[in-house]
Amino acid sequence: MKLIELVILIVVVLAVALLITVGFEHIIPSTSVRRLAEFYLYTAYNPLVNYTAMSPEAVTAIVWDFRGLDTLFETSVFYLALIGSLALVRGLFVEHVEKSGHGLSIIVRTVTRITAPMIIAVGASIGLHGHLTPGGGFQGGSVIAVLPMIVIVVFSAGFLVLKGVTTSKLITTRSLGLIGIGVTAIALFLAGLALGTSAYVFQNMAKPAAQISMPVSIGGALISGTLWFFNLFEMFAVAAGFTIAFLAIMMARTLEAEKR
Amino acid sequence: MVPGETGVYLLMAIMSLLSAIAVYMAIRERDLVRAVIYSALQSGLYAILYFLLLAPDIGLVYIPVAVGLIPGVLLVLISKTERWERE
Numbered sequence: 001m002k003l004i005e006l007v008i009l010i011v012v013v014l015a016v017a018l019l020i021t022v023g024f025e026h027i028i029p030s031t032s033v034r035r036l037a038e039f040y041l042y043t044a045y046n047p048l049v050n051y052t053a054m055s056p057e058a059v060t061a062i063v064w065d066f067r068g069l070d071t072l073f074e075t076s077v078f079y080l081a082l083i084g085s086l087a088l089v090r091g092l093f094v095e096h097v098e099k100s101g102h103g104l105s106i107i108v109r110t111v112t113r114i115t116a117p118m119i120i121a122v123g124a125s126i127g128l129h130g131h132l133t134p135g136g137g138f139q140g141g142s143v144i145a146v147l148p149m150i151v152i153v154v155f156s157a158g159f160l161v162l163k164g165v166t167t168s169k170l171i172t173t174r175s176l177g178l179i180g181i182g183v184t185a186i187a188l189f190l191a192g193l194a195l196g197t198s199a200y201v202f203q204n205m206a207k208p209a210a211q212i213s214m215p216v217s218i219g220g221a222l223i224s225g226t227l228w229f230f231n232l233f234e235m236f237a238v239a240a241g242f243t244i245a246f247l248a249i250m251m252a253r254t255l256e257a258e259k260r
Numbered sequence: 261m262v263p264g265e266t267g268v269y270l271l272m273a274i275m276s277l278l279s280a281i282a283v284y285m286a287i288r289e290r291d292l293v294r295a296v297i298y299s300a301l302q303s304g305l306y307a308i309l310y311f312l313l314l315a316p317d318i319g320l321v322y323i324p325v326a327v328g329l330i331p332g333v334l335l336v337l338i339s340k341t342e343r344w345e346r347e
Contacts, residue, residue, distance in 0.1 A: 006284060013280050017273075059317045126320060134316035142324040149332045242329060249336055 040066065047216075050208050054216045055131040055224035063136065064230045068202045072185065075234065079178065082241045086248060093251030103155040112154045119147045127235035131224040137234025144235070145242035157250040167247055170240045177237025184229040188214060202226075272312050279305040290345045292338050300331045 043051050044058040053061035063071050103109055127140020151160055185202050192199025199210045204225040206213040214225030279302045286298035303326030310319035
């Protein structure tokens with residue numbers, strides 16, 4: 001019965017795919033790049049023109065420079081959701097530091113200890129190279145946030161608190177990340193006020209009406225002005241934010257189990 | 261031997277079909293833990309699809325969030341409620 005349903009499903013999927021393929025025979029796509037895409041590809045890494053972001057990664061240039069304000073509000077939506085979930089479990093969890101049990105078997109624990117620095121390294125690499133390769137602050141932060149989840153499953157939530165990863169420290173990290181994003185957004189505006197020239201909020205490189213720009217590279221390493229700082233602070237804020245949510249959920253469970 | 265571009269399209273077709281099957285299994289499964297694993301499998305196949313469709317940025321979000329974080333949270337929620345879906 002299940003198999004027949006599955007075969008019917010596959011036939012329907014293939015039929016729809018065939019229909020779309022046959023239908024698209026009559027739509028001849030344009031071979032040229034659209035004008036908006038052309039603008040982004042031309043200006044993303046081009047020191048000779050105005051409106052450049054000085055980043056070879058066009059996606060990060062669009063996300064944090066060309067439409068940076070949108071990304072700022074996306075980030076604030078994520079933090080509002082997090083604040084909401086923290087408010088839900090408030091009073092349901094306390095941080096207790098005693099180790100409950102020994103976790104899973106010694107093989108799993110040893111493998112976790114070996115892979116832990118690797119996960120951090122991969123996350124930091126994705127986050128800090130966001131202006132050079134695919135990836136960015138959110139991607140790197142969520143990769144790093146996988147580690148506390150694995151540690152909670154393999155050891156326990158109390159083990160994480162015992163190692164110094166407490167809720168108050170995580171909230172401090174998250175707040176520092178948010179403050180960093182805010183300061184980076186208005187850094188050039190404040191510099192413009194101090195120097196007496198005009199500058200925009202969320203400005204990265206020099207614009208026609210505002211001729212000051214963020215440093216393109218530090219010591220020969222390309223940082224693309226604000227993009228590297230945005231990715232760095234976003235990475236810390238996202239990793240800490242996800243970890244708070246797990247810790248709160250897991251702690252709430254242990255407290256409920258104790259009450260029973 | 262198939263030429264490179266055709267091979268990529270073929271791989272995409274196989275991934276899409278497998279993800280459709282995984283979705284069906286996730287919906288029909290009465291054991292919620294296994295349903296979560298099928299859902300994670302579908303997300304992993306989608307991550308490969310995003311990579312093949314030249315959107316590695318989305319793929320990099322998809323792998324940790326949809327394969328690591330969301331199944332983890334769902335498993336915690338299942339452990340707090342019931343494992344078996346009722347009629």
